[in-house]
Amino acid sequence: MTTARASDREGPTDAAEVEALIPVLRRVVRARVGSHPQAEDLVQETLARVLAARERIEPGMLEPYAIATARNVVASLWRQGDRAVRNAHRLFDPGRPDGADDVVIATEQTAAVGRALAQLSEDERRLLLAHEVTGQDTRSLAEAADSTAGAVAARLKRIRARLRVEYLLALDDVEPPSDRCRAVLVALSGADRRRQDELDTERHLLECPLCARLSEPLVERGPVRSDEAHVPIAEAADIVTARHRARELAARAGFDGVDLTLIATAVSEMARNIVRFADNGEVSVRLLDRPRRGIRVIVRDTGPGIPDVDRALQDGYSTDEGLGLGLPGARRLMDEFLVESSQGNGTTVKMTKWIKRG
């Protein structure tokens, strides 16, 4: 049955014959990538290659050729995945895939990277790919764009920060609930402290569970900071933890014994307000270098807010029976004390203490 064909080399392989390969190819591909969403694409890709090469295929070799091609296609997907992983060290670091499950994850990640890239502008995408994939250095990119290497590097940093955020959103297949979410995530992703402060990202994370979850890998990426601490406050035992952490950091900054006690006491007072009035909140402590050495404690909660801040700051405002907020007392313990609160939107207390001269 093949002799006729053998002499008929110029004639195209019958398309129907190629189509008949589909079940075999599906088996081959699935055996390698499982029920991966891209499996069908891989089959189609194999068919396309076989069709393109059919003139060169020896008669009777169609099926083996197709199977070999399918293997290659799968392997090249892996290589792509690998490359994505290799390049992803700046995007995200999932580690190198090993088993079949990992391959699936890796391909999902590749797809997510694809969707994330689609969120960038044409310009941004071109710049990023030129640098990350083609390997063009910032200087030559700067020349091409009539800019400086530093500016290009900064731009790349911002683009990567955005890409990481878009990637996480794509991977989760979610659209953030508020306008602020993206801005907050990008600020965290870029480890941009100034922007984070502007946006008060920590308060947002307290209020937005999605961002709180998504931000975890972003925050972990950043350098581990020994000059700050975050203590979530939900129950009475957390108060003790918060004041211990604050005390430790303050001791490292060089505060003396009296100040350490004042700081720990102020933290204790404010953390207790969270437990009593808000259920959920956070104490964050950060050491300051400028304008001189000091410590800043920010206490945030998602509670009902203080109806009359000025009154709550007055001495004697229902401090009996433990109904007071302890704001005036805590204020005396610190050098600077700022309360922001609006009903229904929680309260933020920022308090700072500076190291005394000498």
Add this chain to the structure above:
Amino acid sequence: MNTGPALVSILRQGSTLVASIHTALNDTEMVRFQQDLIRQIGEHRARGVIIDVAALDVLDSFASRTLRAVAEMARLRGASTVVVGIQPEVAYAMVELGTGGDALTTALDLEDGLALLADLGQSGPARG
């Protein structure tokens, strides 16, 4: 007699109870301590109570309030309370915080506290 793994200890010495707080207590533990102590004052018909807070590096408003409440409840049961061992930094922080008023009877350490209780026993409720 103790609440939990030796966070506090309450020992009886004659008609005096000596309660020592060994480590920072959270609010729940503080309240449990208060309840235990009051119960034991009743059980032992104690005439004097010493609360040793030398191990505490913070006495915030809640802790001071609890101590005052203990003293008040003890008084209602006929016992005088002396808080001893407040550290210099803690004393300073308490007055800054505004919880350092004169509602608490205090002494430097256990020894002075016992002497003060002896005085109070002989000269009535006035402070020595």
Add this chain to the structure above:
Amino acid sequence: MAEDTQTGEDPSGVPATHLLPQLVAHLREHRARLSDEWASRIRDTHLLEAMTPQEMVAETTAVYDNYVEVLETGSVEALQHYARDLSERIIPRGVETHEVVGIVLLLRDVLARSLFEKYEGDFGLLNQVLDAYEPAANRIANTVAVSFVEERERVIRQQQDAIRELSTPVLPVRERLLILPIIGVLDSDRARQLTGQLLTGIRTHRAKVVVMDITGAPEVDETVANHLVRTVDASRLMGASVIITGLSPTIAQTLVTIGVDLSKMNTIGDLQGGLEEAERLLGYTVTRKEPSTSS
């Protein structure tokens, strides 16, 4: 043209630094004469009069050697070290900055003159030698002056701290009694420090009574008055009673104005009365304790 040795310092393009070895050799050769001359110039200008002639010889010779070494090596490190050391030795004796700068400039001058003498026959060469010498000499003068000033600032800081400590002494008079005389203007920083010292003192000396004498404090503003009140309260939390003596009518007025209940403070007119009251308080405790325990 010795282009490769050019340092770029000389605008004429003539290399000058290669003359330094020659210069150094000259200064070494005439070390005794030049350092003597320097010392006598110092005496003539009445600098460093706090030093004995022997000390003067020792120090000037040492500075001279360091000076030459800087010219030779270009490194000021050793000189810096020496200058700090020297400053540490002479600052307590009241040597002023202008004296130190003065003697270094004199040395610069003495050496420059000797160079004039040596090279007066060759004006061109003299110019080159001076070009090599002057920047190095300026650098030396600068190093010595800066080292001295830095050292002086350090000493001043140290003294200020010491004075601060001294101005709020906590004096244990007898067992369990402290006196805290407050002398001079109390600002908030000092008031805070005073409280810290007093409270630590109470624990260290196991004080039961503190006499705080404010006769020597000319003025007390509202912040400081509040602070004093808190100090009294904090002392009480540690089990110590505070007696305030030397309360002037003005300060009493301030205290009343800010709402201090003076009846809750134990105030006694003068220190003598305060001490008597303190003894009464302590005596009262002692007689009470004697029959029951020996404690």
